Amino acid sequence: MKIGLDFDGVISDTSKLKSLGAKMFYNLDISAEESTRDIIVRKKKLLTHEQYLELQHSVSNNRKIGLLMSPVRYAIYYIRKLIASGHSISVITTRNGIALEIAEEWFSRKMPEFKVDFVGIDNGNSKLKSAIGLDVFIDDTFEVLEELLGFVPNLYLFLWNYNLEDGFDSRIQRVSSWKEIYKIINDLEGNS
Ligand SMILES: [Mg+2]
Structure with a gap:
């Protein structure tokens, strides 16, 4: 098939990457389990929607972090x-x-x-x-x-x-x- x-x-x-990236780029401590848009942006308001998209983009375009998936x-x-x-x-x-x-x-x-x-x-x-x-x-x-x-x-x-x-x-x-x-x-x- x-x-x-x-x-x-x-x-x-990619949840672990977002957790790593959040620490690296925003000095935030977020566990991998909590690194969803819903929790980071909506429930805990740690980042704005734009910052979250930026975080997502940064971790998937950064070779050193990206390969740690x-x-x-x-x-x-x-x-x-x-x-x-x-x-x-x-x-x-x-x-x-x-x-x-x-x-x-x-x-x-x-x-x-x-x-x-x-x-x-x-x-x-x-x-x-x-x-x-x-x-x-x-x-x-x-x-x-x-x-x-x-x-x-x-x-x-x-x-x-x-x-x-x-x-x-x-x-x-x-x-x-x-x-x-x-x-x-x-x-x-x-x-x-
Ligand atoms: Mg997908």
Whole structure:
């Protein structure tokens, strides 16, 4: 099967980076768990919305910090298993420029034995054009998946505390672990 993946929030967990960046750029002590926009901007009012976006941009465009990303739990393990069993994986991300290069470098260090295609989409542009022809797409942003309805048959929202209330559509299934994704893809294959 042709499987498309978002990068941030599906393969990489950038919460630790934001925590590091908050200390480095704003001298704020925020745990990785608390480094969501909702907590930093809305609940605790530690940064303005603009400062938060700046923080996000700084950590993903800074090579030294950027390469310190942690994978989402078991992402690398199960992506490797999927490729080994014959699925094709491509990554479609709204990173571009240096941030995209950092993501590709980080990924190829984690998985040197496989070459995975990365497609960078300019922020604000749809992933649709690049996702056409895929059987599966997984993202942590509801709106991205919504745009793929009718074009990509199997859509999954990777759930975190920050996107639990993002929107609901019965055609977009919610998943909360890579183990679950792996099982779903195997089941899909059994039915096709
Ligand atoms: Mg994402």
